[in-house]
Amino acid sequence: MSVPTRAQAVIVGGGIIGCSVAYHLAKLGWHDVVLLERHKLTSGSTWHAAGLVGQLRSSANITQVLKYSVELYRTLEAETGLATGWKMHGGLRLACTPDRLIELKRQATTARSFGLEMHMLSPAEALKLWPVMDASDLVGAAFLPTDGQANPADIAQSLAKGARNRGARIVEDCPVTGVTRKDGRITGVETAQGAIRTELVVNCAGQWARAFGARVGVNVPLQSVRHQYIVTEPIPGLPRDLPTLRDPDRLIYFKEEVGGLVMGGYEPNPIAWGAGDGAADPPEDFAFSLLDSDWDHFEPTMTEALARVPALATAGVKQLINGPESFTPDGSFILGEAPELKNFYVGAGFNAFGIASAGGAGRALAEWIVAGEPPMDLWPVDIRRFGGPHRDRGFVSTRTLEAYGKHYAVAWPHDEPESGRPLRVSPLYPRLKAAGACFGSKLGWERPNWFAPAGVTPKDAPGFGRPNWFDAVAAEHRAARERVVLFDQTSFAKFLLVGADAAAALDWICAADTRRPPGAVVYTQLLNRRGGIEADLTVSRLADDAFYFVTGTGFATRDFTWIRDAIPAGLDARLIDVTSAFAVLALMGPRARDVLSAVTDADVSNAAFPFMSWRELIIAGAAVRALRVTYVGELGWELHVPVESAGAVYDALMAAGARHGLVNAGYRAIESLRLEKGYRAWGADIGPDHTPLEAGLGFAVKLKTEIDFQGRQALLAQQRAPLRKRLACFTVDDPTVVLLGRETILRDGETVGWLGSGGFGHSVGRPIGYGYVRREDGVDADLLRSGRWELEVAAERVKATLHMAPLYDPKSARVRG
Numbered sequence: 077m078s079v080p081t082r083a084q085a086v087i088v089g090g091g092i093i094g095c096s097v098a099y100h101l102a103k104l105g106w107h108d109v110v111l112l113e114r115h116k117l118t119s120g121s122t123w124h125a126a127g128l129v130g131q132l133r134s135s136a137n138i139t140q141v142l143k144y145s146v147e148l149y150r151t152l153e154a155e156t157g158l159a160t161g162w163k164m165h166g167g168l169r170l171a172c173t174p175d176r177l178i179e180l181k182r183q184a185t186t187a188r189s190f191g192l193e194m195h196m197l198s199p200a201e202a203l204k205l206w207p208v209m210d211a212s213d214l215v216g217a218a219f220l221p222t223d224g225q226a227n228p229a230d231i232a233q234s235l236a237k238g239a240r241n242r243g244a245r246i247v248e249d250c251p252v253t254g255v256t257r258k259d260g261r262i263t264g265v266e267t268a269q270g271a272i273r274t275e276l277v278v279n280c281a282g283q284w285a286r287a288f289g290a291r292v293g294v295n296v297p298l299q300s301v302r303h304q305y306i307v308t309e310p311i312p313g314l315p316r317d318l319p320t321l322r323d324p325d326r327l328i329y330f331k332e333e334v335g336g337l338v339m340g341g342y343e344p345n346p347i348a349w350g351a352g353d354g355a356a357d358p359p360e361d362f363a364f365s366l367l368d369s370d371w372d373h374f375e376p377t378m379t380e381a382l383a384r385v386p387a388l389a390t391a392g393v394k395q396l397i398n399g400p401e402s403f404t405p406d407g408s409f410i411l412g413e414a415p416e417l418k419n420f421y422v423g424a425g426f427n428a429f430g431i432a433s434a435g436g437a438g439r440a441l442a443e444w445i446v447a448g449e450p451p452m453d454l455w456p457v458d459i460r461r462f463g464g465p466h467r468d469r470g471f472v473s474t475r476t477l478e479a480y481g482k483h484y485a486v487a488w489p490h491d492e493p494e495s496g497r498p499l500r501v502s503p504l505y506p507r508l509k510a511a512g513a514c515f516g517s518k519l520g521w522e523r524p525n526w527f528a529p530a531g532v533t534p535k536d537a538p539g540f541g542r543p544n545w546f547d548a549v550a551a552e553h554r555a556a557r558e559r560v561v562l563f564d565q566t567s568f569a570k571f572l573l574v575g576a577d578a579a580a581a582l583d584w585i586c587a588a589d590t591r592r593p594p595g596a597v598v599y600t601q602l603l604n605r606r607g608g609i610e611a612d613l614t615v616s617r618l619a620d621d622a623f624y625f626v627t628g629t630g631f632a633t634r635d636f637t638w639i640r641d642a643i644p645a646g647l648d649a650r651l652i653d654v655t656s657a658f659a660v661l662a663l664m665g666p667r668a669r670d671v672l673s674a675v676t677d678a679d680v681s682n683a684a685f686p687f688m689s690w691r692e693l694i695i696a697g698a699a700v701r702a703l704r705v706t707y708v709g710e711l712g713w714e715l716h717v718p719v720e721s722a723g724a725v726y727d728a729l730m731a732a733g734a735r736h737g738l739v740n741a742g743y744r745a746i747e748s749l750r751l752e753k754g755y756r757a758w759g760a761d762i763g764p765d766h767t768p769l770e771a772g773l774g775f776a777v778k779l780k781t782e783i784d785f786q787g788r789q790a791l792l793a794q795q796r797a798p799l800r801k802r803l804a805c806f807t808v809d810d811p812t813v814v815l816l817g818r819e820t821i822l823r824d825g826e827t828v829g830w831l832g833s834g835g836f837g838h839s840v841g842r843p844i845g846y847g848y849v850r851r852e853d854g855v856d857a858d859l860l861r862s863g864r865w866e867l868e869v870a871a872e873r874v875k876a877t878l879h880m881a882p883l884y885d886p887k888s889a890r891v892r893g
């Protein structure tokens with residue numbers, strides 16, 4: 077088939093992902109779509125995948141994405157007439173250690189929260205399902221009845237047929253060699269068979285997606301890694317209906333195939349694929365190809381497998397497949413519109429679960445393309461989660477290899493990556509390190525999580541129980557409540573919006589009323605058309621035509637892109653990233669004013685410097701922008717300091733604060749403090765699927781004004797009907813219970829939601845969690861006030877108390893338990 081001269085969309089790459097996007101776009105009514113494949117369909121990673129299809133992820137929406145894959149693979153053959161090899165014999169996960177068993181129990185609870193069946197099993201029950209294994213070292217297992225396996229190439233071909241049936245054109249042997257642009261917009265693609273005019277391109281080029289994106293300045297941070305598995309000859313007596321098996325303590329997985337086994341593993345010392353340091357792109361002529369089998373590297377995997385399945389010792393091995401696959405720095409795939417180029421979409425980096433993801437990821441991306449916005453909160457896989465550091469191939473490669481090596485490691489709570497650090501540091505880094513900081517890593521930034529007291533090593537110890545930093549964080553928390561602390565929040569993303577129409581642009585972009593005079597600070601959400609919360613930040617008016625945004629470290633790319641794209645056409649307003657210009661010192665606590673007034677001549681009294689305002693202060697010779705805001709529920713200021721003066725300002729504050737008991741504090745204390753005060757965290761408590769009304773943030777929305785803003789109509793419509801979900805706070809009386817998020821919420825024994833965030837409040841002395849209580853016919857005050865509330869934590873129910881008011885009130889220093 078030759079290429080057409082124009083198309084509504086061009087999909088680059090005919091692996092399972094490209095085929096799924098074509099299928100779903102056609103299903104949504106985009107019939108004029110072209111998929112171009114350099115060689116033949118499935119010739120990249122898809123043809124040699126092992127074909128296990130698991131569904132459980134740590135995000136509810138991504139789990140729904142994978143659940144949809146299963147639904148699709150069950151029914152696709154009936155629609156297209158092409159078999160997919162789908163077999164739903166379930167998925168078994170083994171536990172050989174007490175910690176792994178806790179992890180499995182927490183996963184079973186997560187699955188229950190997300191509506192996915194997952195049962196805990198005894199070793200004997202697991203053995204019944206998988207009789208060829210040696211179960212002598214098991215302490216437990218879990219079973220997901222709707223997991224399964226499929227034939228990857230057949231699914232891709234079946235999706236391609238379904239797409240063709242609905243009008244999509246699929247052209248093989250057609251490399252896409254370039255993307256043409258005019259005035260920053262896509263105008264077409266160039267191919268070996270001629271040019272195609274189009275305004276929309278979807279990059280599904282698998283391991284070549286990085287190189288293809290780079291042609292147009294789009295960063296797709298992925299790294300090819302060698303992944304090996306064996307295929308055995310038939311094993312006498314092997315049941316044909318075996319579930320897939322994951323044995324993470326031995327780092328291996330199994331799948332039945334024509335009477336034999338497929339067995340592969342995730343070695344802790346993976347090998348990147350590429351020349352030299354492994355940071356080269358795969359060759360373009362690598363089609364239906366494999367790398368040389370590496371038996372030496374596979375030996376430890378084989379040894380573990382022999383111990384689990386003794387019959388392997390006598391089974392013939394047909395082949396050791398060594399196939400490269402693209403992996404990402406955080407182990408999640410990459411979806412969405414590139415922040416660098418309008419109408420350039422990416423679906424790539426599938427981390428060896430592209431077969432399991434393809435159905436749902438293809439649908440989500442197609443819906444995103446058609447609507448111009450994601451159909452739901454897809455933040456864990458959103459391409460906008462990356463930033464500047466991910467343009468560095470060395471950093472991407474080392475983080476990716478770390479993530480691969482930890483694939484089957486126990487997912488410890490609060491785990492931090494170790495590789496590629498330190499990368500971005502605040503000017504205070506050496507001082508804080510000397511003061512005992514234990515740093516975490518966010519978007520490449522080193523951020524103090526907690527400070528180790530003398531004699532304690534500043535290092536997190538892995539575990540599911542009460543963490544080793546519990547007491548240190550408790551002390552920082554108390555210092556913030558009773559005295560004063562300093563948080564280094566330099567990593568905050570900061571943007572300037574300037575231009576004659578900047579104020580008019582904010583009218584539309586912000587849900588809160590930003591028509592305030594210079595000197596004001598406004599807390600606001602930025603909403604999508606559905607009224608969902610795309611961002612949650614502060615905006616300070618610097619002048620009539622200049623505003624200053626401050627938002628979370630991890631949201632730098634996302635929020636910048638959102639604000640930039642939301643500026644109404646024709647307005648004179650430009651957004652500039654000034655993150656690197658300012659360090660941020662947050663001085664928080666009842667004695668913050670005493671400390672601040674000691675380092676500045678300015679009047680910092682409540683009358684002169686009220687809450688939600690900013691002033692310029694001179695501290696240690698620097699012009700400091702001080703914002704009177706708080707995320708911890710105490711009197712305090714965020715001091716935005718020119719980077720070159722950060723050290724001097726820090727030293728001045730510490731010297732003046734000594735007599736008031738000023739100490740350093742870290743992000744874990746912030747979390748504990750904000751949980752008690754009920755401040756929402758974007759990505760955990762609020763996000764694109766939640767409106768301010770559902771989240772209890774209606775007070776921050778300008779519905780009472782006449783000002784139109786994005787999301788207003790959706791909120792007005794929502795006001796007319798009962799809310800179907802409402803965010804609530806839960807506490808547990810037993811202080812030893814560890815809440816991490818994703819625990820199930822039960823009312824009178826029935827599941828009504830799950831926790832988004834979980835932690836410990838050191839003033840209330842209890843575990844605290846936040847989650848939405850959901851009910852189709854409405855959640856009202858009566859429902860919340862009545863009923864018996866419980867949380868399921870690691871597969872066990874604990875009694876809980878629901879609260880709709882903050883647990884902590886600084887004015888009266890009153891604590892509700």
Ligand SMILES: Cc1cc2nc3c(=O)[nH]c(=O)nc-3n(C[C@H](O)[C@H](O)[C@H](O)COP(=O)(O)OP(=O)(O)OC[C@H]3O[C@@H](n4cnc5c(N)ncnc54)[C@H](O)[C@@H]3O)c2cc1C
Nearest residue numbers: 089091093114120121122125126127128252282430431432
């Ligand atoms: C050994 C191994 C085992 C695996 N096991 C599993 C498993 O059990 N379960 C699971 O879910 N996943 C598994 N996977 C992962 C799965 O194979 C991949 O995630 C999936 O195939 C990725 O699909 P894709 O469409 O993104 O990439 P690909 O299949 O690689 O497709 C990309 C296509 O783009 C084409 N292309 C590139 N550049 C251009 C261009 N410029 N113009 C035109 N075409 C271009 C390529 O030729 C290629 O065909 C495994 C992977 C490996 C390596």
